[in-house]
Structure formats: structure tokens, C-alpha cells
Amino acid sequence: MKLLRYGLVGQELPGILAPDGTVRALSPIVKDIDRDVLSPEGLRFIGALDPLKLPEVAEPGRIGCPLGAVREIVAVGLNYRNHAIESNLPIPSEPVIFGKSTSSISGPNDDILLPPGSTRTDWEIELGIVIGSTASRVSKDAARACIAGFVMVNDVSEREWQIEKGGQWSKGKSFDSFTPVGPWFVSANDVDPGALELSLDVNGIARQRGNTMDMIFNVDTIVSYCSQFMTLRRGDLIITGTPAGVGLGMKPQTYLSHGDIVEMTITGLGKQRHAVRAS
Known part of the structure; x- marks a missing residue:
């Protein structure tokens, strides 16, 4: 599972890299690649999704840091x-x-x-x-x-x-x-x-x-x-x-x-x- 964030600095949206190489939007499901997503439960939930059934991001543009909130x-x-x-x-x-x-x-x-x-x-x-x-x-x-x-x-x-x-x-x-x-x-x-x-x-x-x-x-x-x-x-x-x-x-x-x-x-x-x- 490969998670990423795309968009302008400070406006990044969560996404997932699908098996066909396309970026798929996670924003209908989660707010960000944050502490909730990074929990064992969050990763199991995201991992159970079929990325190819999520909306394709045709032009993701800038790729940001994949982590929405690094504490330290x-x-x-x-x-x-x-x-x-x-x-x-x-x-x-x-x-x-x-x-x-x-x-x-x-x-x-x-x-x-x-x-x-x-x-x-x-x-x-x-x-x-x-x-x-x-x-x-x-x-x-x-x-x-x-x-x-x-x-x-x-x-x-x-x-x-x-x-x-x-x-x-x-x-x-x-x-x-x-x-x-x-x-x-x-x-x-x-x-x-x-x-x-x-x-x-x-x-x-x-x-x-x-x-x-x-x-x-x-x-x-x-x-x-x-x-x-x-x-x-x-x-x-x-x-x-x-x-x-x-x-x-x-x-x-x-x-x-x-x-x-x-x-x-x-x-x-x-x-x-x-x-x-x-x-």
C-alpha cells in the first residue's frame, strides 16, 4: 500500500497509488494521512479498499510530503x-x-x-x-x-x-x-x-x-x-x-x-x- 498527498503547499489532499499507476483520491474517506490513518486499525481499513474503485485524480500536480502531521x-x-x-x-x-x-x-x-x-x-x-x-x-x-x-x-x-x-x-x-x-x-x-x-x-x-x-x-x-x-x-x-x-x-x-x-x-x-x- 502506497499512500501520498497531492496539491499546493498547505492544501494537500490524501491519495493512494493504485496498481495501474494512477493516483486515486482518499479525500471522500479520510481527511488526511494523519495519526488516525497511521494507526493499525486505520491502515487495515485503507488496505481493505480497492483503489481502482476510488475516484481517479487525473492531474495530481505537486506531490507533497506523504505524512500530514509529523509530531517529531x-x-x-x-x-x-x-x-x-x-x-x-x-x-x-x-x-x-x-x-x-x-x-x-x-x-x-x-x-x-x-x-x-x-x-x-x-x-x-x-x-x-x-x-x-x-x-x-x-x-x-x-x-x-x-x-x-x-x-x-x-x-x-x-x-x-x-x-x-x-x-x-x-x-x-x-x-x-x-x-x-x-x-x-x-x-x-x-x-x-x-x-x-x-x-x-x-x-x-x-x-x-x-x-x-x-x-x-x-x-x-x-x-x-x-x-x-x-x-x-x-x-x-x-x-x-x-x-x-x-x-x-x-x-x-x-x-x-x-x-x-x-x-x-x-x-x-x-x-x-x-x-x-x-x-
């Missing part, structure tokens, strides 16, 4: 061994956790906006976990039952603000447009999160190639770990780290500039395409 973004850093090595940082013994502002969320084809004066804005393709049930101090074995599904995310990062300004990484991670999500939310029973190919190109040049089997901490470990020190609630988004190939790790370092095109895919989770522009 929890991010995991350095979760691929080769990315930690290229960053000249030690391999973590526990997940490295930081936060991103929800105001940074954007759609899968929206522009990436360079902060004023930025010369070190970087790309990071990541698998996103969407929480479907409250998770508080859950075990690794129980963690999967708390996951509603998965999305693709670009953890765009301004490295000067992240590294050189002091304090938390979140400062370099929370600019507007720095968390493109989508195009689809895919329900957990339709995804094997342990064997997904990740691919990101800049201007048609391959930059990141990876597989989630190379994660240091898998999705069950991440959900369980985070739930030990915070209660995860339905609609929370956890992004799980990026493989090697970011601009920070290149020699010489290479970053995004006005006019660049970023394209990325994860197995079964669709494609993102962004134009980069100065703001």
Missing part, C-alpha cells in the same frame, strides 16, 4: 560504517541521535533552498521509519509492531552550521526545505527494511550507492533504543542514517550550488528529484 523528527547519524569512515569519525558503539525541526519538511520534488551565503549544503539519502503505535521502552523483538511504514528522506545538511557553529547538529539540519519526504508512505508489511538499495545522483553523476543491510544499527534496534529515553508516538518520523558518498567526504569536498539537480531512489519507495536554488 528523530535522526540517527553515522549509521553506515563507510559514512563514519569518510567523515573521519569513530564507528559508534550506540546510535548517534539528534533532532530536526518539522518546519524543514518538504515534498519529494520541491526545490532545495540554499541558506543565504551557504557554500556547504550537502545531501544525505536515508530510509525513514514512521511510527504507528506508541513505543516506550520496547524490546528489539517488539519494535517492529510499532512501525506503521517507511518513507524516503533526504537529510539535507548545511555543514558549516552543523559542524562549525558549535552545539547541536540540528542547527545545520533544520533549514526550510531540508527534509524532503516521499513520494509515498509504504506500509510496513510491504517493505523489507533490511535489504533496500539506496541511490543518489547529483547532476546525473552517481554520488551515493548503498544498502540498508550495511546499517550499523537496524530499524528494530533504532526504534527500541530511542524508546528507552523518549516515548515515540504515532506519526513520529525517525531517519536512519546515510551511506558513504556525501559531499563532506569527497576529496576535494563538493557541495550543492544553485541550479544543481538531485535525484534519489530507494527500492520500493519511489523517486525524488530536486532543483537546488539560492534563497
